[in-house]
Amino acid sequence: MLKFCLVLLVGFGPVGAFAQDKIYRCGNEYTNVPAIASKCSLITQGNVTVVPAVKAPPVPTQSSASRSDVQRSKDADARFILESELKKALSRQEELNRDYNNGEPEKLGADTRNHQKYLDRIAEMKANIQRNEADISSLKREIARLTVVR
Numbered sequence: 001m002l003k004f005c006l007v008l009l010v011g012f013g014p015v016g017a018f019a020q021d022k023i024y025r026c027g028n029e030y031t032n033v034p035a036i037a038s039k040c041s042l043i044t045q046g047n048v049t050v051v052p053a054v055k056a057p058p059v060p061t062q063s064s065a066s067r068s069d070v071q072r073s074k075d076a077d078a079r080f081i082l083e084s085e086l087k088k089a090l091s092r093q094e095e096l097n098r099d100y101n102n103g104e105p106e107k108l109g110a111d112t113r114n115h116q117k118y119l120d121r122i123a124e125m126k127a128n129i130q131r132n133e134a135d136i137s138s139l140k141r142e143i144a145r146l147t148v149v150r
Contacts, residue, residue, distance in 0.1 A: 023043040024043065075146055081144065082143050085139055085150060086139040089132060090136065093132050095130060100129060103126075105121070
């Protein structure tokens with residue numbers, strides 16, 4: 001029996017020595033490969049325990065019928081939002097055109113004394129009208145795209 005214990009101690013003795021290699025910390029990762037650890041710091045005290053990751057259970061997927069219902073409701077919401085934005089942009093366009101008055105808006109107090117301010121205000125109004133027209137056309141394109149996708 002003593003001989004058997006001695007064989008066990010001698011046989012498994014070196015295994016413990018291999019487990020005590022130098023450990024290096026590289027950010028949040030640990031390694032015992034010196035070639036990789038050239039820019040890492042050596043851990044001199046304490047033990048490092050590595051816990052293997054656990055796979056998360058697969059997430060159940062929705063059936064294609066309920067998924068299409070969800071997508072249909074999202075499309076309806078998107079269409080409603082786009083149509084409300086289009087209404088706002090159209091009313092804004094009417095207001096801008098009314099104020100612009102075909103390139104001859106009413107002169108304000110500062111505009112009567114300084115003609116350049118008046119010209120700058122006209123240019124700004126024209127740029128706002130063009131920007132709003134571009135917004136309206138892009139909203140119409142988006143609404144048309146939602147109609148085709150169904």
